Amino acid sequence: MHEWALAEAVIAAASEIAEKERLKEVKEVKIKVGELQQIELNILKFALSQLKPAKFKDAKFSIEVARAELKCRVCGQKWVFRKEKLDESTAEAIHFVPEIAHAYIKCPKCGSPDFEILEGRGVWLESIKGVKQGDG
Amino acid sequence: MGKSLVAATLALTLAKKGYNVGLFDLDFTSPSTHIILGIEGVKPKEEKGIVPPIVHGIKYMSIIYYSGEYVSPLRGADVSNALIELLSITRWERLDFLVMDMPPGIGDATLDLIRLIRNIEFLIVTTPAQLAFETVRKLVSLLKELKIPVIGVVENMRMNNSKTIQQQTMKLSVEFLEEIPYDPKVEEAIGNTNKLLGTTFAKKVQQIASKI
Numbered sequence: 001m002h003e004w005a006l007a008e009a010v011i012a013a014a015s016e017i018a019e020k021e022r023l024k025e026v027k028e029v030k031i032k033v034g035e036l037q038q039i040e041l042n043i044l045k046f047a048l049s050q051l052k053p054a055k056f057k058d059a060k061f062s063i064e065v066a067r068a069e070l071k072c073r074v075c076g077q078k079w080v081f082r083k084e085k086l087d088e089s090t091a092e093a094i095h096f097v098p099e100i101a102h103a104y105i106k107c108p109k110c111g112s113p114d115f116e117i118l119e120g121r122g123v124w125l126e127s128i129k130g131v132k133q134g135d136g
Numbered sequence: 137m138g139k140s141l142v143a144a145t146l147a148l149t150l151a152k153k154g155y156n157v158g159l160f161d162l163d164f165t166s167p168s169t170h171i172i173l174g175i176e177g178v179k180p181k182e183e184k185g186i187v188p189p190i191v192h193g194i195k196y197m198s199i200i201y202y203s204g205e206y207v208s209p210l211r212g213a214d215v216s217n218a219l220i221e222l223l224s225i226t227r228w229e230r231l232d233f234l235v236m237d238m239p240p241g242i243g244d245a246t247l248d249l250i251r252l253i254r255n256i257e258f259l260i261v262t263t264p265a266q267l268a269f270e271t272v273r274k275l276v277s278l279l280k281e282l283k284i285p286v287i288g289v290v291e292n293m294r295m296n297n298s299k300t301i302q303q304q305t306m307k308l309s310v311e312f313l314e315e316i317p318y319d320p321k322v323e324e325a326i327g328n329t330n331k332l333l334g335t336t337f338a339k340k341v342q343q344i345a346s347k348i
Contacts, residue, residue, distance in 0.1 A: 002225045006225075
């Protein structure tokens with residue numbers, strides 16, 4: 001599953017921030033995943049627990065799903081992505097490359113494939129909490 | 137013109153020589169290397185990322201696995217996001233060469249690759265047309281400014297013996313790698329790698345492969 005590749009990227013980005021902020025220990029990492037990519041949260045959590053380096057030993061990873069909101073560039077219509085409306089192979093394609101949505105999804109009002117993904121794409125770090133070097 | 141043909145044939149040639157080769161079709165809105173190489177019915181394997189299938193000895197990656205025959209109309213920012221997504225999740229493992237077939241012009245894909253790929257080198261394909269060479273001039277100027285190596289320029293689809301492109305390339309202090317005459321046999325060889333490798337076009341690409 002490519003959740004492992006995403007988990008690796010999350011750990012790499014979080015480690016970089018921890019290093020920059022001079023954290024000797026990370027306590028909490030808040031992650032947001034966009035609904036468009038339909039990440040398997042259990043696999044992502046498991047991968048994070050397996051990949052976390054020593055500095056993240058006691059870190060709690062919390063994952064929140066952000067709904068995917070789309071907006072038509074032609075008529076301005078806004079709508080929310082619904083996985084249930086897609087067949088399995090389309091959902092899988094969007095899972096790997098969210099931009100592929102442009103090949104399959106059209107504006108429900110005017111039918112244009114020219115829409116923007118306002119939010120709910122990809123995976124991002126919301127916040128990181130930890131103990132700074134030199135603290136207690 | 138002919139970038140995809142040169143990229144696909146080059147990857148094929150390097151693989152035949154025994155190198156570990158990947159081919160990544162980055163022309164997301166009009167991918168074509170799968171048609172040139174007759175690739176169908178294969179999919180990447182999911183294993184802690186995606187593992188590209190090996191076809192004709194090449195690890196082959198294209199957006200076609202996900203877009204199928206549908207048109208994927210992407211704006212620049214979408215091209216960037218899709219490119220970064222695929223670069224992050226594709227597991228190429230050890231390669232001697234990763235050939236990347238670029239979309240035309242100097243746009244998001246070119247800028248992203250310059251930003252994200254270490255040790256990238258550019259092979260520039262042009263036609264004898266003066267207008268095409270104007271783009272070459274601009275691209276070379278950008279790459280030089282950014283200190284990105286240029287392997288050289290290939291002049292494709294030659295219809296006469298003019299040396300103009302060769303001379304102009306040399307003026308840019310860039311190697312002129314090869315001139316490829318227009319080869320009508322290529323059209324019949326699309327989708328058939330054995331036929332393709334037998335064309336005069338492929339013989340010329342083999343000479344390019346021996347220089348890189």
